[in-house]
Amino acid sequence: MWEVASGLPTWFEHEPRNTFIHRLNPLSRVVLLFSVLFLMSFYYDPYYVALMGIVAAGIYLVARVPKKWILITIPVMFYRFWEFLIVGLGQYDPSLFKVWPQEFVSRVLFVVPIPFVGNIPMIYGAVMWTFAQTFHIVIGAAVTLTLVYSTSLNDYIRLMRRFKFPYQIIYVVTVALKFVPDIFRSYSTIVKAQRLRGWEVKTRNPIKAIRLAIPLVTPLSRQIMFYVDRLTISSQIRGFGATKVHYEVKLGLKPVDIATIVVVASLVAVAMYMLIFYNAGIL
Amino acid sequence: MALIEFRDVTFTHLHKKNPALNGINLTIDEKEFVALLGPLGAGKSTLLYSLNGVVPHLLPGHLKGDILVDGKNTKDHDVAELVTTVGLVIDDPTVQVFNLTVIDDVEFGPLNVGVPLEEIPARSEYSLSASRLKGLETRHPKELSGGQQQALSLAGVLAMRPKVLGLDEPISMLDPIGKNMMLQAVRDINEKFGATCIIAESGADLEDVMNLVDRVIVMDEGRILAQGDPRVAVDDGLLEKVGVGMPQVSLLFRELKKKVPDIEIPARLDDAISLLSSYLDKGIIKVRKPRATKAQSADVAKSEPYVDVKNLTFIYPGAVRALDDVSLQLRQGELTGIIGQNGSGKSTLAQCVVGVYKPSSPDAKIRVDDVDVVKSSIKEIVTKVNYVFQNPDYMLFSKDVNEEVSFGLRMLEYPKEKINDIVDETLKLLGLKEYKDTLINDLPRYLRTLVGLASVLVLRPNILIIDEPTNGLDRRESLRLLKYLRELQGKGLTFAIITHDMKLVSEFCDRVVVMNEGRILLDGKPAEVFSSQDQLRQASLKPPQIAQLAQALASHGLSAATLSVDDFMEQLDVGGR
Numbered sequence: 001m002w003e004v005a006s007g008l009p010t011w012f013e014h015e016p017r018n019t020f021i022h023r024l025n026p027l028s029r030v031v032l033l034f035s036v037l038f039l040m041s042f043y044y045d046p047y048y049v050a051l052m053g054i055v056a057a058g059i060y061l062v063a064r065v066p067k068k069w070i071l072i073t074i075p076v077m078f079y080r081f082w083e084f085l086i087v088g089l090g091q092y093d094p095s096l097f098k099v100w101p102q103e104f105v106s107r108v109l110f111v112v113p114i115p116f117v118g119n120i121p122m123i124y125g126a127v128m129w130t131f132a133q134t135f136h137i138v139i140g141a142a143v144t145l146t147l148v149y150s151t152s153l154n155d156y157i158r159l160m161r162r163f164k165f166p167y168q169i170i171y172v173v174t175v176a177l178k179f180v181p182d183i184f185r186s187y188s189t190i191v192k193a194q195r196l197r198g199w200e201v202k203t204r205n206p207i208k209a210i211r212l213a214i215p216l217v218t219p220l221s222r223q224i225m226f227y228v229d230r231l232t233i234s235s236q237i238r239g240f241g242a243t244k245v246h247y248e249v250k251l252g253l254k255p256v257d258i259a260t261i262v263v264v265a266s267l268v269a270v271a272m273y274m275l276i277f278y279n280a281g282i283l
Numbered sequence: 284m285a286l287i288e289f290r291d292v293t294f295t296h297l298h299k300k301n302p303a304l305n306g307i308n309l310t311i312d313e314k315e316f317v318a319l320l321g322p323l324g325a326g327k328s329t330l331l332y333s334l335n336g337v338v339p340h341l342l343p344g345h346l347k348g349d350i351l352v353d354g355k356n357t358k359d360h361d362v363a364e365l366v367t368t369v370g371l372v373i374d375d376p377t378v379q380v381f382n383l384t385v386i387d388d389v390e391f392g393p394l395n396v397g398v399p400l401e402e403i404p405a406r407s408e409y410s411l412s413a414s415r416l417k418g419l420e421t422r423h424p425k426e427l428s429g430g431q432q433q434a435l436s437l438a439g440v441l442a443m444r445p446k447v448l449g450l451d452e453p454i455s456m457l458d459p460i461g462k463n464m465m466l467q468a469v470r471d472i473n474e475k476f477g478a479t480c481i482i483a484e485s486g487a488d489l490e491d492v493m494n495l496v497d498r499v500i501v502m503d504e505g506r507i508l509a510q511g512d513p514r515v516a517v518d519d520g521l522l523e524k525v526g527v528g529m530p531q532v533s534l535l536f537r538e539l540k541k542k543v544p545d546i547e548i549p550a551r552l553d554d555a556i557s558l559l560s561s562y563l564d565k566g567i568i569k570v571r572k573p574r575a576t577k578a579q580s581a582d583v584a585k586s587e588p589y590v591d592v593k594n595l596t597f598i599y600p601g602a603v604r605a606l607d608d609v610s611l612q613l614r615q616g617e618l619t620g621i622i623g624q625n626g627s628g629k630s631t632l633a634q635c636v637v638g639v640y641k642p643s644s645p646d647a648k649i650r651v652d653d654v655d656v657v658k659s660s661i662k663e664i665v666t667k668v669n670y671v672f673q674n675p676d677y678m679l680f681s682k683d684v685n686e687e688v689s690f691g692l693r694m695l696e697y698p699k700e701k702i703n704d705i706v707d708e709t710l711k712l713l714g715l716k717e718y719k720d721t722l723i724n725d726l727p728r729y730l731r732t733l734v735g736l737a738s739v740l741v742l743r744p745n746i747l748i749i750d751e752p753t754n755g756l757d758r759r760e761s762l763r764l765l766k767y768l769r770e771l772q773g774k775g776l777t778f779a780i781i782t783h784d785m786k787l788v789s790e791f792c793d794r795v796v797v798m799n800e801g802r803i804l805l806d807g808k809p810a811e812v813f814s815s816q817d818q819l820r821q822a823s824l825k826p827p828q829i830a831q832l833a834q835a836l837a838s839h840g841l842s843a844a845t846l847s848v849d850d851f852m853e854q855l856d857v858g859g860r
Contacts, residue, residue, distance in 0.1 A: 014383045016423060154387040157394065178381050186677075192639050193677045195661050196669055197738060198694030215690065218680035226676075230378045233337055236362045237371045238381065239395035239443055 011069065012145070013181035014152050021063035021146060026155040027162075028257040028264075033059070033143045035264045039271050039281075040139050044132040045099070048281035053135060056142040065142075065149040073141040077134050084133040088126035097125040097283045105283065128283055153177055162251060171240060175231060186223045190216055285310035285351075286446065286479055287334065292348035293505075294329060294338060303329040305505035307348070311481065313446070316473045318492050319483040320516060321502035322526040322757040323728065327483035330502070331449040334481070335369035336362045353446055367396055370440030374452040376424075376432040380439070385411075385427070386420040388435055392443040406442045413476060414438035414468050428823075429625030430461025434468055441472065448472065450482040454491065456754070458624035458783050460823035462491050470495050486527040486758025487784055490828040493530055493550045501525060513550035526759030531786070531829040534848045542857040543567060552828055556835045563839045569856040570840040588612035589746055589777070590636055590651050590668055596644035597631055597801075605631040607801040608644070613746055618772050619779040620788035620809075621748075623798030624823040629781045632798070633748040637661070637670045652745070662695070669744035673751035673781075675735030684710070684726070685719045688737045695742070709741045712771065729760040733767075740776070748779045753787065765791045785827045789813060789846040797822050810844035 016022070021029060036059070040052045060070070094106035105125030112120045153174060160170045194215045201212050235241075253261075274280035289309040295302040303326045311317055319327040332338045339346045340361045350357045353368050373379055382388035389407045398406065411417050414434040424432055433453055440448065450469065454462040473480045484492045493499070493513050500510040503525045509515055516522050517533040529537075532555035536548045546562070549555045562568040590613035597606040606628045613619060613636075621629050634640050636649060638661045649656035651667045672678065681687035688709060692702040710716045713733050718726065726734065732752065740747060752768070753761035765787055768778050782788060788795055788809060795812040797805035799822040805812050813819070813826035816834065825831065826846075833845035833854075845851050 016384050016421065152384065152387055153382050154390065154394070174381070182377070189672060190677050192634070193672045196637060196639070196665055197678065197691040198662060198665055198742065199690075200662065200694070215680045219677055222676055227378070230373075230375075233332075233341055234373065234379045235381070236341060237335060237337065237366060237373075238379070238439060239363070239366045239392045241363050241395070 011072075011181060011184040012148055014149060014177070016152065017064055017150075019063050019150070021059060022150045023256075024150075024260060025251065025253050025257040026151055026159045027251055027253065028260040029147065029150060030159065031261050032264050033147050035268045036143045037140060039268060040136055040143075042275055043281040044129055044283045045281050046128055046132065049132045049135050049139075052139050056139040056146075060142045060146050063146045063150050065145050069145050069149075070138070070142060073138050076141075077137050080137060081130070081134045084130045085122075087133075088130040089120050089122055091126040091129060092121050092123055094123060094125060099279045100125065100128075100283050125283055132283075148177070171235070174240070175235060179227070179231065182227065183220075183224060186227070187216070187220055190219045190223070193219075286313045286353055287311040288349075288351040289330075290349045290351070292333070292346070292350055294333065294344055294346045296329075296342065296344040299344070302505050303344075304333070307505075307507060309500070309507060309510075311479060313479055314473065314477050316470070316480045316495060316497045317482070318496040318499045318513075319481060319502060320489070320492075320499055320522060320525075320527050321485065322759060323485055323755075324504075325485070325502040325525070326505040327485070327502055328451050329505075331371060331451050331481065331483055333357060334447060334449055335365045335371055336360060337371070366392075366445070367443050368445055369447040369449060370443055370445035371449045371451065372433070372436050372440055372453050374455050376429075376436045376456075379436040380424045380432060383423055384420070385416060385422050385424065385435055385438075388424065389416075389438045389442050392439050396443055398443075403442075406444065409476075410438040410441040413441055413472050415464065428461055429457045430464040433457060433461065433465050437465070437468060437472075441478075445478065447479045447481065450480065452483055452485065452488075454488050456625075456783075458627075458823055459785060459825045461625060462488060463825070466491055466495055484527075487753065487761065489522070489528060489758070490530045490532075490552065494552060501527075514548065517548050517550045526757055528758035528762075531827060531848060532832055535829065535832070535851050538848060538852050539568070539855070539857060552831060552835075555832055559832070560836060560839070563836065567857075571854055571856050586614045586616065589615050591648070592632075592636060593648040594644055595632070595635055595642050595647045595649065597628075597635055597640055598643040605801055606635065609801070609803055611796065611803060611806070613777070613779060615745055615777045616772070617777060617779075617793045618768065618791060619794045619796060620792035621779055621781045621796045621798065622783070622785070622788060622822075622824060623804075627798040627822070628801040629798050630750055631801075633670050633750065633779075633781060636748065637668055638664045639670070665691075665744065666695070666742050667744055668746045668748070669739050669742060671736055671739050671747065671749045671752070673754045675731045678735050678738060679723050679731060681723060683720050683722055684715060684734055684737075687723055687734055688715075688741050691738060691742045705741055705743070709737050712774070713737050713740070713767065728755050729764070732756065732764065746777045746779065748781065750781045751783070752780055753782065753784055761787060785813075785825070789827045789830065797824065799823075809846055813846060814843040816843070 036052060036056055043049050043052055089112060094102050097105040105123060107124045108121040109124060109127055110122050112122065114120055156173055157170055199215055201209055203209055203212065287310065289307045292304055292307040293302050294304040319330060321327050329338055332342060333350050334352055336357045338344065346358065352365065355365065355368065357365065380388050382391055386407060389410050390403055393403045393406050411420065414437045416431065416434055416438055419427065419431065424435060427435065454465050457465060469480055472478050482492055482496065496513060498511060499513050499516045501508045501516050501521055508525065509521055517529055520529065523529050530550055532552055533548050533550055536546060536555065540546050540548060547558065549558055563570065592609060592611045595606055595609040598604050609632060623629050631640065635642060636656065638656045638659060642657060647657065651664060654663055654667055656664055679687055681690060685706060689702050689706045692705060710719055713736065715733055715737055718730060752764055756764065769791055772778060792809055795807065795809050796803055797812060804822050805815055805818050813830050819825060829848060829851055830845055833841040833851060834843045837843055841854055845854065
């Protein structure tokens with residue numbers, strides 16, 4: 001039995017709202033959001049990363065995505081920061097940085113003694129690269145969450161059909177978009193049920209902490225398996241995969257959508273031109 | 284010609300010994316409305332799932348015999364080919380509803396099966412009208428009541444224009460008015476749109492289902508035991524024998540038949556009203572002076588409250604006001620039933636009482652014994668008052684019963700010897716001693732429910748609030764569980780149950796709290812509450828069937844506070860006997 005937490009907000013689920021982002025055609029929305037992701041992947045210069053951050057935050061706020069959703073990036077950022085820092089250590093050669101002044105990027109922040117290798121300097125250029133990589137996670141998450149929040153399941157299906165995505169991919173996307181929020185609901189109930197049996201994590205010992213996760217993980221895994229079974233049957237009885245759809249889905253772009261696509265495409269073109277010919281955005 | 288035909292069908296699920304369907308021979312004609320009645324595990328769901336090829340194409344197993352639906356042998360056609368012939372509605376709308384607006388979800392099926400785009404709006408219109416969801420097209424399914432959510436599942440299936448509509452316990456999770464709304468929608472679809480409807484039911488909603496169907500098929504252990512007019516199933520008490528229970532009006536007339544042998548036993552409320560009315564008019568049966576009902580008897584509201592809630596308001600993020608200035612007291616020694624429609628705030632109230640949610644109102648006070656819940660941690664509260672979620676599988680994680688039940692005590696760092704003693708005592712109390720070393724995964728649903736209860740009861744809370752304890756159980760198991768709770772109450776434990784089962788509340792509870800839109804609408808003894816017809820209607824509730832019969836015949840002098848067959852019989856004078 002799947003318990004309905006009626007009225008409870010859930011995580012990572014589309015909500016029909018009347019924001020500018022919601023009103024856009026799904027194609028314009030995808031173009032807008034993917035453009036941010038695309039440009040972000042080239043930008044390491046702190047000014048440009050900050051600019052993309054402001055754009056992503058603006059879109060996030062305009063779409064009125066629940067603010068707490070973005071908090072999910074904190075543990076990911078924390079974990080990956082150390083990973084990027086280690087990779088950053090490998091970039092101790094200032095000549096790797098072509099744009100920023102060498103006298104700045106080559107300044108040593110600290111030195112890490114590594115056995116059998118020697119002292120490795122952490123230079124300013126590498127630190128900027130590390131922070132840019134870490135900040136990319138927040139921008140990427142903000143944009144992805146905006147897409148999830150503002151786009152309904154049927155929007156994805158129509159769009160993917162329009163661009164002739166294989167049926168299997170459409171199926172996976174559909175199920176994933178329904179599955180994630182439902183599993184969050186289930187997880188929240190399991191945590192509450194176990195807390196009422198006295199469960200709490202009050203240890204810093206990682207082995208004990210893993211053992212204490214068993215009362216959550218086991219029921220959740222069982223729920224997931226049960227749910228996947230039911231979801232498979234449910235999707236099939238709703239006709240999923242019943243036939244190959246041959247008709248052409250019209251995009252139905254409105255003037256505002258066309259304007260959005262044109263503006264975004266122009267900005268991306270300018271940004272790419274600046275990037276390629278003037279190294280704008282790289283370190 | 285039959286629309287559906289089972290020819291000597293036996294089906295055994297993969298890795299199971301006993302067949303789920305055993306030698307089924309059955310025909311169902313076009314436009315029929317049929318009920319499949321039987322306890323859990325009788326084979327009802329398997330029979331429904333075999334109509335659209337889920338059995339054996341998605342749920343594999345060994346299938347013998349042939350199932351023909353609209354001339355197609357389901358062995359040769361998979362689910363994808365059969366969905367436009369057989370639509371299936373399952374018990375839980377949250378699984379079946381995929382989309383985030385009503386209209387998106389209704390269009391989901393037609394889009395999938397490749398209905399031309401220009402035809403889809405007409406289909407949506409038809410489905411929304413038939414399911415009584417017109418005007419709600421842009422609403423999020425979460426904003427709908429339970430009944431409307433299930434109606435949305437129905438609309439989504441209807442939009443594919445199936446000839447057969449299979450409904451697997453479609454109203455089990457709904458409040459009484461939600462049940463009514465859903466069943467009326469199905470009835471309309473059968474009568475106005477000519478769909479063949481087959482509904483599976485295991486007891487809790489027997490009365491509602493019997494009111495609608497043309498034919499019943501009684502099943503047990505994969506076999507068909509009887510089929511025919513609904514009266515067939517109640518005449519010789521077959522439904523009671525298989526554990527589904529009997530409609531209350533049938534039980535009443537069975538008692539009357541002992542004194543008036545030629546009286547028929549009706550299966551439906553309407554038939555019972557007209558039948559008893561005619562006997563009362565003819566003077567064959569007379570009404571005695573109303574006797575003292577439970578309303579005048581039990582008196583439990585004198586002791587000090589153990590749980591004292593004052594001015595509790597709770598608002599979910601997103602400004603959903605779940606509780607609005609609620610004040611409630613729970614006393615030890617009471618078995619309280621908390622009822623109300625889906626989303627009325629019952630579970631939220633319970634979770635505030637046990638400290639899972641903290642009140643949104645600054646002046647709210649929640650005291651449990653000497654503990655201020657608002658300022659305390661959950662750990663300080665769990666041994667005073669606790670709450671059991673409706674699905675035991677949200678809790679159970681251990682290998683065996685002993686380990687599972689002892690978990691709470693280990694978390695509270697009780698000494699080992701004490702843990703063993705308390706666990707043994709709790710298992711004994713719930714009749715689970717013999718299952719102490721049984722693996723959790725080997726337990727049937729009823730025992731898992733009891734283990735879930737034991738694993739909270741082991742913390743020895745003075746009051747335990749149980750959310751839908753009978754959900755997922757058939758009538759026989761539900762009665763067993765409630766009788767258990769009654770016995771435990773006699774041993775000093777106190778329970779409050781949140782439920783939609785009005786029959787159980789009227790039979791077992793000392794006190795009933797009715798919630799509506801986050802407020803307490805009624806609070807009193809069952810007889811008082813169930814005779815407050817206007818307020819019950821306001822809360823989208825209705826009294827149990829026997830009370831409805833008494834209320835319909837109130838002009839003959841029957842008490843509106845009648846709650847059981849015994850109460851009813853006490854008021855009747857049958858031929859001077």
